[in-house]
Amino acid sequence: MASSFSSSSSSLKFTVRRCEPQLVRPAIPTPHEVKLLSDIDDQEGLRFHLPMIQIYRKQTSMAKKDPVRVIRQALSQTLVFYYPFAGRLREGPRRKLMVDCTGEGAMFIEADADVTLDQFGDSLLPPFPCFHQLLYHVPGSQQITDTPLLLVQVTRLSCGGFILAFSFNHTMCDGDGLSQFMNTWAEMARGATKPSIAPVWRRELLMTRDPPRITCNHREYMQIPHNMTPTTFIPYENHMVLRSFFFGPSRVAAIRGLVPPHLQHCSTFDLITACFWRCRTKALQIEAEEEVRMMVIVNARAKFNPPLPVGYYGNAFAYPAAVTTAGKLRENPFGYAVNLINKVKGEVTEEYMHSVADLMVNKGQYIPVTERSFMVSDLRYFGSRETDFGWGDAAYGGVAKGGLGPFPAVTFVVPFKNAKGEEGVVLPIWLPPEAMNRFTKELGTCVL
Known part of the structure; x- marks a missing residue:
């Protein structure tokens, strides 16, 4: 060695x-x-x-x-x-x-x-x-x-x-x-x-179309100034802490109990994402009039007609943004956030994906809006835990840290079985230490 x-x-x-x-x-x-x-x-x-x-x-x-x-x-x-x-x-x-x-x-x-x-x-x-x-x-x-x-x-x-x-x-x-x-x-x-x-x-x-044409509203992106080095950032491990939170059947049921009958059809993903978004916004103490974004990663393979070929392994997702103010997110009933997330997922179409590609080329390099933004990716169906090299299912399989490159405000929904044998999901999240304490308290109020 x-x-x-x-x-x-x-x-x-x-x-x-x-x-x-x-x-x-x-x-x-x-x-x-x-x-x-x-x-x-x-x-x-x-x-x-x-x-x-x-x-x-x-x-x-x-x-x-x-x-x-x-x-x-x-x-x-x-x-x-x-x-x-x-x-x-x-x-x-x-x-x-x-x-x-x-x-x-x-x-x-x-x-x-x-x-x-x-x-x-x-x-x-x-x-x-x-x-x-x-x-x-x-x-x-x-x-x-x-x-x-x-x-x-x-x-x-x-x-x-x-x-x-x-x-x-x-x-x-x-x-x-x-x-x-x-x-x-x-x-x-x-x-x-x-x-x-x-x-x-x-x-x-x-690839971009000829000629490029931006036909959709892309509130998830901001253009990089010409004098900015886009890959320069301070590692968030230096000033933030990482914690994971487990959601089993009882916690999901508690959250579902907070939404009105007309939103009961919403997915577990919508519910947990809305809960995290509200609790995180409160924990960061964002001013009421400030805009906040919730970006949801959507797999677009089946949005194409015909669908992208089976076996296509390139990036084929978008992250449309639900936008509101911190005050509205905090003050409205929980169903308000759930509805915003449920609706924004439907924005992703074949035309939306082509519009994103055209945006990237037509006006220069863009990056996700990071200020007062949050992003969630659902990894429940990617089968990381079931990846069997001969040793059976993994005890844990998925992201190691949470966060995406220079963008720490990302969490992943990862399938997980806890020590009691309960099947559920775990979400790792980065926050400043004091905000993490407030987040934990807010989350406890939401799901207990």
Whole structure:
């Protein structure tokens, strides 16, 4: 082993010993070509690496199998079919991103930790102790261009379980596309020779039209001033805290009891999102007359006619914004927020997606409005927890930190089973320390 690190979070302390990072190339030669990303893919707000984590318990039937070897070999086989992930991003004129399919490979780290899953306690959810040791950021690995598109670390635990932590360049795929990639990776680990769903590139389907025409109201975006460096930001870990909140059947029922009969059809997602939005707005003590935004990530694959091809793994989502004032959000009944969220999801159509692509190209680079904004993404159906490399379902599978790149005001709805065996969802959220205390109290008032 090349190096050793000790870390602690609360009372938990453990040491991670890791090998030198290595490149994992496709198992056989793959096409060397250049592929353009779509105009949805390469928008400024997606130019970051998103960290994920999969936690697996010991399986007696797999006692003779080394998870590092199994997962590394399966990754090599997966990259044959998803060979753009083995390439490197380049930037062309007008900051257009493209993949140079060089076959150089993904970055892979083998590691061991002197800790058991039981020592993590009952709550295997964000924030994870010592995550920076469970996924070592190789110097330069967080750049957008000329660096591996996938960084992977597999850490064996002393109990026989293991943790798969990785980060991927978000310009390459969205949650649905990542789920497809992960399923193929797991299939290869279990002995498959080809994916059950063949990957489809077809990024031209989400390129700008000729001529571009912005036909929809995009309240979720703001234009970047010419003198601003869009990727410059202060890491929010420096001045905010991360906590996760579990919603089981009883809490969801309590929230549903707050809405009138005509909104009872609204989804669990609508209810939890509205609850978080109101509690967060109150906790941040935003002035009553200030505008606040709730941006909801909507998968647009089925919005097209015909739908995007099965196997399309590029970014194909939008995040339309419900807009109101902080005062109206706080003072109106809870159903007001639920209704705003339910309605805004319906704004996403095929025309809306083309309008977003045209906006990105026609007037320069845009990013999400971050001031007094909140964003929620539903990951319940992406199957991260069911990703089986041979060790069964993950004890936890999903986002590692919450937040999206330079935008901390994002939470994810992740499926989770708590220590009591209750099925529900968990939502990690970043807030300043004092606001987090107020948020926790507000949330308790809402769901108790």
